[in-house]
Amino acid sequence: MFGALRSFISADMAIDLGTANTLVYVKGKGIILNEPSVVAYKTKDGKKEVLAVGEDAKLMLGRTPGSIEAIRPMRDGVIADFGVAEEMIKHFIRKVHKAGNWAKPKVIVCVPYGATPVEKRAIRDSVRQAGAKKVGLLAEPIAAAIGAGMPITDPTGNMVVDIGGGTTEVAVLSLGDIVYARSVRVGGDRMDEAIISYLRRQHNLLVGDTTAERIKTSIGTARMPDDGRGQVMEIRGRDLLNGVPKETEVTQAQVAEALAEPVQQICEAVMTALESTPPDLAADIVDRGVMLTGGGALLGDLDLALREQTGLAISVADETLNCVALGTGKSLEYEQQLLHVIDFGS
Ligand SMILES: Nc1ncnc2c1ncn2[C@@H]1O[C@H](COP(=O)(O)OP(=O)(O)OP(=O)(O)O)[C@@H](O)[C@H]1O
Ligand SMILES: [Mg+2]
Known part of the structure; x- marks a missing residue:
């Protein structure tokens, strides 16, 4: 009885809707879903019928017969196919909530820093359609930095580089907000x-x-x-x-x-960020180094290559693939301190 009550109370969730992987964090429980952002469907009488989502659908990528299509609805960090993305979000939320004991939850979703208002609205609508009562949006670099355990609310410069499937986001944070950010479509x-x-x-x-x-x-x-x-x-x-x-x-x-080329583009994005950072914050980054998050941070010797090019100390976050989801999840727990950066819309 208390188990049911507890899951009822902690129905709020955080979603990292990534180009490659979607993770769902439930308040008080942590990450409870981590699956590839892939949907397989069949088109029947002009309507798309979903056959598999996540892990099962990824196995079908590149291997489907003519009548079935397996696609990744997120491209370059934003929704490329709205209908299919919405089905995917619904599927994952339902999977997390296993019918029954849930009120309409509050959901915080992280979005790429460079997302346009149209893209943000699309994400918000999809998550609402999927059953959320209230949807907050949080910029991905903030989530990544929180998830990597960086002291982002201090009055010092912190640089985080999140290398995902679709994009690399470089950001300098201070006092809990973004001072500089840039997203490049390389990942x-x-x-x-x-x-x-x-x-x-x-x-x-x-x-x-x-x-x-x-x-x-x-x-x-x-x-x-x-x-x-x-x-x-x-x-x-x-x-x-x-x-x-x-x-x-x-x-x-x-x-x-x-x-060599994508690696060079990532290095250049970091160099550009350093050049655009106000001098005092740049000095902090020289002291504290740069934190890498996202799956791309696991590429062999990427930290060394970046250190050689920038001369800065580079660390790879623990649980690098989970940072954004963990950080978005933590923002549920520390919502009051982060109200200024979570966008609950109108
Ligand atoms: N050991 C590894 N070496 C290099 N790349 C890796 C490694 N492990 C995972 N990746 C890559 O990391 C990417 C997925 O990372 P992540 O889950 O952070 O992306 P995402 O959040 O889905 O994408 P985005 O943030 O761009 O929307 C994939 O391209 C995957 O191939
Ligand atoms: Mg990501």
Whole structure:
């Protein structure tokens, strides 16, 4: 009885609606859902019928027959397909709430810093449609910094770099708010695309998104290996010359070469942020270093590459993939202190 009562009271939630992964945090419980932002559906009589969402749907990406489509409704950090995104949000909220003991919850969703009013409204409407009573929006860099445990309410400059699937957001925070932020459309997806195009150009080999991501997460690196070769991985794809499946080896050095451009773009975004930061806050960042969050922060040696380029100390947050969800979740607990940055709309 008390269990039911408690989940009734703590129905408020926080959602990190990411390009690659969606996480749901329930107040008092922590992160209780973490699934790929993927939906598989069939179109019947012009209407989309959802077949699978999340983990199950991701298995279908790139492998569906003509009648079924598996898509990622979020692109570049914002909603690309409203109808499908709404179905996905509804599915996840329902999954979290397992019918029955829930009042219409308050939900805080984090949104990319650069989201337009139209994009914000779309997210707010989708979450409301999914059953929320009140929807608050929180800028992603603030959520990432809170989740990484940074002292963002202090009167000092703190720099956080969140490297997600769709975007990299660089922000300087002080006194609980954003002093400078910039979002570039470079993240894990762009890295996967860079690997695909490298293999096509250099090896005449066509690989899918899933294989490219696997190469990146297994041996991906932001720096040339010291021996000029590094680890080796067996991969499979389609030979573009004769059209048949082919197996080949790819070295870490090749992946480093493939990833050079997106890595450089991330470094440049950090440099631009430093140049645009007021001098006293920039001095704080020199003292305190830079915090990396998001899945892209796990790319091998990205911290080293960034340190070489910027001369700053770089740390990778604990639980880097969870930072934004944890930070948005904490904002539910500390709502009063953060009221000035949570946008509850009209
Ligand atoms: N070990 C790893 N090395 C490199 N990249 C990784 C690693 N693990 C995960 N990633 C990448 O991190 C990305 C997902 O990160 P994250 O969950 O932070 O993104 P997201 O929040 O969904 O996206 P966004 O914030 O842009 O909307 C994916 O592109 C994934 O391939
Ligand atoms: Mg994210």
